[in-house]
Amino acid sequence: MDVLLGIFLAICLLMLATVLGHLLATRRRLVTQADVFRCKVRVTSGAIPELSPRWPLRACRAEWKHDVLLMHCGLWLTCVHPLAVRFAEGVIEPAQPISRLRMGSDAVMLRLRLDDDTMIVVAAPAQAWESLAGPFLAIAAQGISPDISPRRR
Numbered sequence: 172m173d174v175l176l177g178i179f180l181a182i183c184l185l186m187l188a189t190v191l192g193h194l195l196a197t198r199r200r201l202v203t204q205a206d207v208f209r210c211k212v213r214v215t216s217g218a219i220p221e222l223s224p225r226w227p228l229r230a231c232r233a234e235w236k237h238d239v240l241l242m243h244c245g246l247w248l249t250c251v252h253p254l255a256v257r258f259a260e261g262v263i264e265p266a267q268p269i270s271r272l273r274m275g276s277d278a279v280m281l282r283l284r285l286d287d288d289t290m291i292v293v294a295a296p297a298q299a300w301e302s303l304a305g306p307f308l309a310i311a312a313q314g315i316s317p318d319i320s321p322r323r324r
């Protein structure tokens with residue numbers, strides 16, 4: 172009986188290690204991709220069930236797939252929230268220094284209007300401004316201030 176219990180425990184531990192290894196590999200693969208950037212997103216008008224009107228405490232990772240912003244959230248970045256964006260509402264601008272933002276002192280933000288007319292603000296570190304702009308690079312880059320533009324090279 173003790174032998175069977177030991178085998179069962181070993182199989183369970185092996186399965187747990189396999190699942191954790193897969194989660195770590197998936198997270199690492201996402202974090203190391205070139206177009207994936209660290210960000211925080213909040214809703215300014217309208218409502219999205221997964222997002223709050225306040226800046227979240229934990230940052231997520233995001234990437235653009237055509238005009239859809241894919242937000243990867245959670246500890247293992249396994250929760251994906253697609254946000255279909257109609258257009259950029261304005262230009263990339265410096266973010267206000269908010270203690271909850273925690274994106275660095277030179278963080279930038281971009282306002283986006285979604286297909287359902289919901290407005291969101293995406294904040295990211297300044298070095299990720301090109302990734303933040305995504306398909307709206309021509310419009311969003313007009314607002315880059317002189318103190319941010321040398322960093323993008």
